[in-house]
Amino acid sequence: MGLLVDGQWKDKWYDTESNEGKFKRQASQFRDVISAETGAKFTPEKDRYHLYVSLACPWAHRALIFRQLKKLTDLIDISIVSPEMLEDGWTFHSFEGATKDKLYNFEFLRQLYTHAVPDVTTRVTVPVLWDKQSESIVNNESAEIIRIFNSAFNEITGDQQDFYPAEHRDEIEQINELVYHKVNNGVYKAGFASTQEAYEEAVTDLFDALEYLEKRLSTQRYLVGNILTEADWRLFTTLIRFDLVYHGHFKCNIKRIADYPALTGYMKELYQYEHVARTVNFEHIKHHYYFSHTMINPTQVVSVGPELALAEPHGRDAL
Numbered sequence: 001m002g003l004l005v006d007g008q009w010k011d012k013w014y015d016t017e018s019n020e021g022k023f024k025r026q027a028s029q030f031r032d033v034i035s036a037e038t039g040a041k042f043t044p045e046k047d048r049y050h051l052y053v054s055l056a057c058p059w060a061h062r063a064l065i066f067r068q069l070k071k072l073t074d075l076i077d078i079s080i081v082s083p084e085m086l087e088d089g090w091t092f093h094s095f096e097g098a099t100k101d102k103l104y105n106f107e108f109l110r111q112l113y114t115h116a117v118p119d120v121t122t123r124v125t126v127p128v129l130w131d132k133q134s135e136s137i138v139n140n141e142s143a144e145i146i147r148i149f150n151s152a153f154n155e156i157t158g159d160q161q162d163f164y165p166a167e168h169r170d171e172i173e174q175i176n177e178l179v180y181h182k183v184n185n186g187v188y189k190a191g192f193a194s195t196q197e198a199y200e201e202a203v204t205d206l207f208d209a210l211e212y213l214e215k216r217l218s219t220q221r222y223l224v225g226n227i228l229t230e231a232d233w234r235l236f237t238t239l240i241r242f243d244l245v246y247h248g249h250f251k252c253n254i255k256r257i258a259d260y261p262a263l264t265g266y267m268k269e270l271y272q273y274e275h276v277a278r279t280v281n282f283e284h285i286k287h288h289y290y291f292s293h294t295m296i297n298p299t300q301v302v303s304v305g306p307e308l309a310l311a312e313p314h315g316r317d318a319l
C-alpha cells in the first residue's frame, strides 16, 4: 500500500507513529459534483461516467449500492480492482470477480490518478467516479458520490427515490456523524492502531456505538424516521463485513453482529433488499483484508468462516 507524491509512487503505509499509534484517515481530494445546472462542468449524461471500485471496500460498496438502487447500471459502467492490495496499491491483476480497467487497460489504479493529474499528491483510493469526456476524476469521496447518484440522474432514469430527503437531513447528518467516526472508520481505527491505548479507545467507542444502534433499531425499523435513507446504507456496508473481517482481523471482538438481534435482523433486511446481495462479494472482502494487511497478518492466510445466514427471514416487518 502506498501513495502518490508529485505523481511518483511511494510504497508507504499510514504513519501511526507520529500520531500516538492512532490511524488518521486522509481527506479525499477530488470533490466535484454532477449537475444539470447551466454552466456545470459535469452534467448528467448516459455513458459519460465510469465508476472504479473494489468489492472488498466498504466505501466503494456504498457507491455500488446506490448505482443499483438508483437504476444507474445501464448509464454508468464499472471496473473492479483485484482485492489484493500490496506494494503497488490497487491493481487490475486477474482475480475471479475482478475486471480489467475497461477504459484504459491500466495495470494499476494509480495510473488513472496520474492520467488525470500527472503530478498529483494523493492516496490512491476507491471509489473513483471518472469522467470519460474530460478524462478526469469527478469525485473520489464515497459520501458525495452516493449523493450524486441519489439525485443527479433522476431525469434520465425516471427514478425519483430519495435516500436523502430534505425533511430528514438534520437527523441523517447526526447519525452519519456517529456512524462514520465510531463505526465505519471506528473499525479501521481499532484494526490499524499500533498502541494498546489507541486500540482500546477505538474498540470501546465502536462497541458503545453498536450498543446504542442496537437499542435504536429495537424500536424502529430504520435509523431515521422509519424510512430507508443513506444513513442505513452507510451503516450496512460496515455491518456486512463485521463478523467476517472486523471481528477477527481488526480485533473488534467484544461481540459479533450475530450477538445483536436487532442489528442482525436489520442487516439481513438490507442484504435482502432488491439487487443489494449482488453488490456483496464475501471472497473479495475476506481476501482483501487478510491478504493485504501484512503488518497485521504477515502469513496472509485467509479465514474460512464464518457462515452467515443472510437469506433467513429478517423479522423486521413487525416494527
Ligand SMILES: N[C@@H](CCC(=O)N[C@@H](CS)C(=O)NCC(=O)O)C(=O)O
Pocket (backbone or CB within 6 Å): 001, 002, 027, 028, 054, 056, 057, 058, 059, 060, 089, 123, 124, 125, 126, 127, 140, 141, 142, 143
Ligand atoms: N473517504 C474515502 C475513503 C476511501 C478509502 O479509504 N478506500 C480504501 C479502500 S477500503 C482505499 O482505497 N485505501 C487505499 C489507501 O488508503 O491507500 C471514501 O469514503 O471514498
